[in-house]
Amino acid sequence: MDFFLSLFMSGLTKGSIYALIALGYTMVYGIIALINFAHGEIYMIGAFTALIFSMLLGGPAVGMSGWTLLLTVAALSALYAAMYGWTMEKIAYQPLRGASRLAPLISAIGMSIFLQNYVQLVQTPNFLVFPDLIPQIDLPAAVAKAINRTHLVILIVTAVAMVALTVFIKFTRMGMAMRAVAQDPIMARLSGVKLDRVISVTFVIGSVLAALGGLLIGCSMRQIDFYIGFLAGMKAFTAAVLGGIGSIPGAVIGALILGFAESFAAGYISSSYKDMVAFIILIIILTLKPGGIFGTSQTQKV
Amino acid sequence: MTEAASCRPPDSVLKTCGLSMVFGGLVALDRVDLTVERHSITALIGPNGAGKTTLFNCLTGIYPPTRGSITFESGDGRKISLKGLAPDRVTLLGLARTFQNIRLFSNLTVLENVLIGCHGRMRAGLLGALFRDKKTRAEEKAFIDFSYDLLVRYGLKASVNELAKNLAYGAQRRLEIVRALATGPKLLLLDEPAAGLNINETNELRELIETIRTSENLSILLIEHDMNLVMNVSHVIYVMDYGKLIAVGPPNEIRRNPAVIKAYLGEE
The missing domain is CATH 3.40.50.300 (P-loop containing nucleotide triphosphate hydrolases)
Known part of the structure; x- marks a missing residue:
């Protein structure tokens, strides 16, 4: 039972991280029908900025610690990643608006390779040790048995981020514009919605979520390198497709399914097979429901 | 002159x-x-x-x-x-327009459809949208009132909070015109x-x-x-x-x- 519980918890946290990244994929796809392959790199950059800022601020010169350090680092890496996301869209995607759908896709792959190489050059290709930023929490013994503090923080941050995102999309005017653009971009523009601004906001929000994911994965795995974005990005993309790309609840559910599948497969079968199980589930679901769990197979308008 | x-x-x-x-x-x-x-x-x-x-x-x-x-x-x-x-x-x-095949935002409410028409005229930027300061809230309220008035004036008062896709065909046509007016x-x-x-x-x-x-x-x-x-x-x-x-x-x-x-x- 303990073994099951620990697998369950690890699947849940893994799924949460995937969800934070998958949201960025699915939101961008919902708005401009682009698979932003460089999105995983934003997550990796979020992790690296978190590492750099925690060294700077946690070092003797500034001497921050505990929750202050964690929250400051989170805010700064989110801000940094947001700037990366914003700039990436302006440089690599905005000039290609109106080009064929393959052009921005290639541009995204190029952006992804560029960012990986850039970080590899600046930060070395080695695994770097990530500090344990999560402060000690005194959990009741019963809770502590089921979940450790890092996992707890990951779950709380993810849950808060999801709720905040849902509220933003449902109740703010920018969220409303995003829903309108997702349904009919041309009509939204004809109603005076500034498309470029909506797209920028989408990239910024996606990047902030990814950066939080990067920070949390650093705290959880305790080491990062320039390549973590590629694998996590692939998994999160899979999760987004699994849930139905373009759908926000779909991304979260897809990510959780993927997280559980990997975790249980690693525990009960073998960790070498965990990816295989995850992708078998993807294939089964897409065979039964090609649009993904929450996706609607759309009839093409002629 | x-x-x-x-x-x-x-x-x-x-x-x-x-x-x-x-x-x-x-x-x-x-x-x-x-x-x-x-x-x-x-x-x-x-x-x-x-x-x-x-x-x-x-x-x-x-x-x-x-x-x-x-x-x-x-x-x-x-x-x-x-x-x-x-x-x-x-x-x-x-310069606003409507389409021959209705192009409403079908999963948005009637009021939201009209608010989208006001969207481009709102001043508050991203920071305002995120932090919702006093000025932004006042502006949003003003545009909600404006949209509501338009809907009342053009006979859509009863369905303000319904999803656009649930309106009758004639009402959808009307809503499309009202949304265009909101710009x-x-x-x-x-x-x-x-x-x-x-x-x-x-x-x-x-x-x-x-x-x-x-x-x-x-x-x-x-x-x-x-x-x-x-x-x-x-x-x-x-x-x-x-x-x-x-x-x-x-x-x-x-x-x-x-x-x-x-x-x-x-x-x-």
Whole structure:
């Protein structure tokens, strides 16, 4: 039972991280029908900025610690990643608006390779040790048995981020514009919605979520390198497709399914097979429901 | 007002000159010169495939025209060329449109649909949207009140919080017009607003069009196949066939124009 519980918890946290990244994929796809392959790199950059800022601020010169350090680092890496996301869209995607759908896709792959190489050059290709930023929490013994503090923080941050995102999309005017653009971009523009601004906001929000994911994965795995974005990005993309790309609840559910599948497969079968199980589930679901769990197979308008 | 200005011919809100649109080898619009006088209802008629909707698409920035000019005069004396502007820019300058197949945001509520029309005119930026300071909230409230008033004025009060897709067909058409009004247009382009409406609804639509013109103080350019409606509401009618304008004039003239009769009924 303990073994099951620990697998369950690890699947849940893994799924949460995937969800934070998958949201960025699915939101961008919902708005401009682009698979932003460089999105995983934003997550990796979020992790690296978190590492750099925690060294700077946690070092003797500034001497921050505990929750202050964690929250400051989170805010700064989110801000940094947001700037990366914003700039990436302006440089690599905005000039290609109106080009064929393959052009921005290639541009995204190029952006992804560029960012990986850039970080590899600046930060070395080695695994770097990530500090344990999560402060000690005194959990009741019963809770502590089921979940450790890092996992707890990951779950709380993810849950808060999801709720905040849902509220933003449902109740703010920018969220409303995003829903309108997702349904009919041309009509939204004809109603005076500034498309470029909506797209920028989408990239910024996606990047902030990814950066939080990067920070949390650093705290959880305790080491990062320039390549973590590629694998996590692939998994999160899979999760987004699994849930139905373009759908926000779909991304979260897809990510959780993927997280559980990997975790249980690693525990009960073998960790070498965990990816295989995850992708078998993807294939089964897409065979039964090609649009993904929450996706609607759309009839093409002629 | 100076002497020269007062004896000018009635001023126009929109003027196209030699407007052409070529898709590959197909000439969809062939040197179209069209003028919409201020406060007029101008109709654009012609057989299917004549290029009417293509003209709307060129005017609203969906297609960049191949040749020719589009001049928009919003009323403050400035003449603005619309050629090559993006659709949101065109809309914010004061040119709004509806579509022949209804294009509402079906999963948004009726009120939200109208609010989207106000979106481009809101000042508060991203920071305001995220942190919701006092000014942003006041602005949002003002636009919600404005949208609500519009819906009340045009008979959609009862369904303010319903999803747009749940409205009856006639109400959806009406909502599309109200959403266009929310952008604060000087010129409203209506693409076959009577399509699919029954006789009663068409009569209501006619009243609606006339009310809008007077109470919202704007000009209307109308594509329509319902001749009864066209002949009754419009001041000037343009007739298109195969991408060309073949006749212009007031309704009673157009009714008798041999070229128009030929285009509609074919040759004897």
